[in-house]
Amino acid sequence: MPTALVTGSAGFIGFHCCQRLLQDGYDVVGLDAMTDYYDVALKEARHDMLAEHDTFRAVIGAVETPDLMMSLMAETRPDVVIHLAAQAGVRYSIDNPRSYLESNLIGTFEVLEAARAYPPRHMLLASTSSAYGSNTDMPYRETQKADHQMSFYAATKKATENMAHSYAHLYDLPVTMFRFFTVYGPWGRPDMALFKFARAILADEPIEIYNHGEMKRDFTYIDDLVTAIRLLIDAVPPRPGAGAAVAEGDSLSPVAPWRVVNIGNANSVQLMDYIAALETALGCQAQKTYLPMQAGDVPATCADTALLTRLTGFAPNTSVREGVARFVEWYRPYATRNQG
Numbered sequence: 001m002p003t004a005l006v007t008g009s010a011g012f013i014g015f016h017c018c019q020r021l022l023q024d025g026y027d028v029v030g031l032d033a034m035t036d037y038y039d040v041a042l043k044e045a046r047h048d049m050l051a052e053h054d055t056f057r058a059v060i061g062a063v064e065t066p067d068l069m070m071s072l073m074a075e076t077r078p079d080v081v082i083h084l085a086a087q088a089g090v091r092y093s094i095d096n097p098r099s100y101l102e103s104n105l106i107g108t109f110e111v112l113e114a115a116r117a118y119p120p121r122h123m124l125l126a127s128t129s130s131a132y133g134s135n136t137d138m139p140y141r142e143t144q145k146a147d148h149q150m151s152f153y154a155a156t157k158k159a160t161e162n163m164a165h166s167y168a169h170l171y172d173l174p175v176t177m178f179r180f181f182t183v184y185g186p187w188g189r190p191d192m193a194l195f196k197f198a199r200a201i202l203a204d205e206p207i208e209i210y211n212h213g214e215m216k217r218d219f220t221y222i223d224d225l226v227t228a229i230r231l232l233i234d235a236v237p238p239r240p241g242a243g244a245a246v247a248e249g250d251s252l253s254p255v256a257p258w259r260v261v262n263i264g265n266a267n268s269v270q271l272m273d274y275i276a277a278l279e280t281a282l283g284c285q286a287q288k289t290y291l292p293m294q295a296g297d298v299p300a301t302c303a304d305t306a307l308l309t310r311l312t313g314f315a316p317n318t319s320v321r322e323g324v325a326r327f328v329e330w331y332r333p334y335a336t337r338n339q340g
């Protein structure tokens with residue numbers, strides 16, 4: 001059975017990703033530091049569900065801990081490494097930049113060093129649509145320049161793309177970087193809009209809407225995202241000079257087996273329509289407080305997913321109406337169980 005080492009396995013995306021790999025017959029080793037950025041009980045509940053599989057093993061620790069990744073890689077020799085552990089969130093990075101430096105930059109360095117010593121068949125690392133920064137030329141294409149990040153979070157993520165590129169070049173490590181676009185769904189993140197809004201609406205409290213509601217996001221449903229990740233595992237970037245010329249629109253490096261791939265829904269939705277979908281699914285109206293734009297944020301995102309589709313044959317297509325309804329189906333009983 002192939003082995004995957006997944007960092008951030010107790011996180012929203014890591015949990016779903018591990019579930020899919022376990023269903024597909026992988027042995028999975030999940031590393032997570034269980035940070036208290038949000039409710040640790042939610043992270044433990046995700047790990048508990050993964051532990052129902054005999055082929056899952058959880059390791060609790062921080063990626064940046066010296067020697068931890070090295071010994072884990074030496075011991076497990078994974079075929080695939082999926083590095084999702086990070087300090088996430090644009091807004092939190094304004095007041096807490098150091099945790100991004102430690103988790104994202106030093107953490108990714110440790111992952112790369114361990115992969116250099118024990119090379120997997122393919123390494124896949126999470127970056128973000130925020131890497132496009134102030135770009136306004138939409139939809140965002142992977143081949144666009146992306147040099148003007150608006151938050152320290154985005155800056156650390158863009159830096160990890162470059163760090164991984166240098167390792168791919170120097171040590172012949174095949175690397176795929178994902179740029180995820182606003183992911184949502186069951187078992188989601190309590191610091192993200194959908195979760196915060198659902199909690200406030202059900203508690204009859206106002207929801208805070210930034211930029212006076214003038215926001216558009218390419219909302220990506222978690223199952224689509226995980227399908228894309230699963231398929232990209234087998235789309236190993238070829239080594240330079242391996243034959244075919246780099247196709248138009250492919251972000252493949254001319255000097256390394258490295259590429260960056262957008263994973264989005266290719267459909268930018270108005271924030272107010274997203275909220276309306278939530279109100280419909282919950283069957284109640286939100287009290288709305290309108291606020292100015294938050295520092296570090298951007299008014300709109302939209303992915304061009306042509307490269308993803310070319311590499312995998314897959315195009316994410318879950319509508320916000322459907323995806324938000326599935327989130328609410330999960331959220332209601334979860335919130336009831338966790339009241340008080």
Ligand SMILES: NC(=O)c1ccc[n+]([C@@H]2O[C@H](COP(=O)([O-])OP(=O)(O)OC[C@H]3O[C@@H](n4cnc5c(N)ncnc54)[C@H](O)[C@@H]3O)[C@@H](O)[C@H]2O)c1
Nearest residue numbers: 008010011012013033034035062063085086103180182183
């Ligand atoms: N959710 C989104 O919309 C989105 C969008 C773009 C990019 N991303 C990226 O995708 C990845 C997964 O995000 P998520 O939404 O699942 O976030 P998450 O916060 O739910 O998951 C991250 C997990 O990593 C763990 N972690 C944090 N720092 C760590 C460290 N130093 N060592 C080990 N574990 C650590 C946390 O405990 C958490 O369980 C992150 O890299 C994030 O930056 C997410």
